[in-house]
Amino acid sequence: MTTSIPMLLLYTFVMAAVTYLIRMLPFVVFRKPIKNRFIKSFLYYVPYAVLGAMTFPAILYSTSHLASAAVGLAVSVILAWFGRGLLTVAVSACAAVYLAEWVMVLL
């Protein structure tokens, strides 16, 4: 790498500024409730749509094997279905993946 330290700092600053402005401006500009029914409905569904698109299929590639990730996914879906909390589901998924990978080594 040939980039100098001052340049690295400048890049860091530019990245931080752009990222912050994108997050901050809409949050500061939209301070009143939006009335339009379509936009209200759209914004109501956005979190689920964003989460769905971010979670699957990416979850299948989040561990070292597809199979262990599938086990982790199954465990988290089952626990979430029965209404377990975020931490319980997340930790259980990790434990399931760890066990699954351990079993796979034995096989």
Next chain:
Amino acid sequence: MQATALGETPRQQFLRGLRDGVPIGLGYLSVSFAFGITAVSRGVPGWIALLISMTNLTSAGQLAGLDLMVIGCAMSEMILTQCVINLRYALMSVSLSQKVDETVRLRDRFLIAFGNTDEVFAVASGQPGKVGRYYLFGLIVAPYIGWSSGTLLGTVASGLLPASVMAALGIAIYGMFVAIVIPPARKSRAVALVLGGAVALACAFRYLPVLNRVSGGFVIIICAVIAASLGAIFAPIPEDSEEDATT
């Protein structure tokens, strides 16, 4: 000192946010750990990697920025790349602006916006009713610490945790997402369909030729906009309802 409809004191709200942020922070550890290792392996000093994490607080944007700064790209290219990859945050910030209650003052917004990551947004959105500033402040703490300390650990010692533990931690964030979306999708057919539509689109962008060349930041925006629009067209939320994420 105002309490919410739940009758919680500010302190209780803060602690509830803090607790809800712990799984996010844990999940961030492994991701930022990997970022720290990657940065050092590309020749970026560890303290700059840490500075990037402490000022940017985003995974995809930082990784892309790292690649660009190492080759010494034009500043305009850096700005454009960051805009595209991080555009989804604009969508999330608009959505979150409708979710916060009147305790969130203008100056609080400047601070909360900094911590509005994908996961913080997801957890805040999953709360029933409105969210207040104490909850949001609490929610941001653990992710920020997790993201920064994970980067630091990654730069200091790449072999600190066994690979098997690192691999298992990689699913933490996704497990949390599943826990957020499944209960409301179980209650509401419309939410379930929006969720299913977004997943189907994400799969198409992953596995179909041509579509799989679209960059990750764009994919999330495209999938979310299409799925949420379809939901808004075919299942608009009732007029005049105090819309509540759990109903």
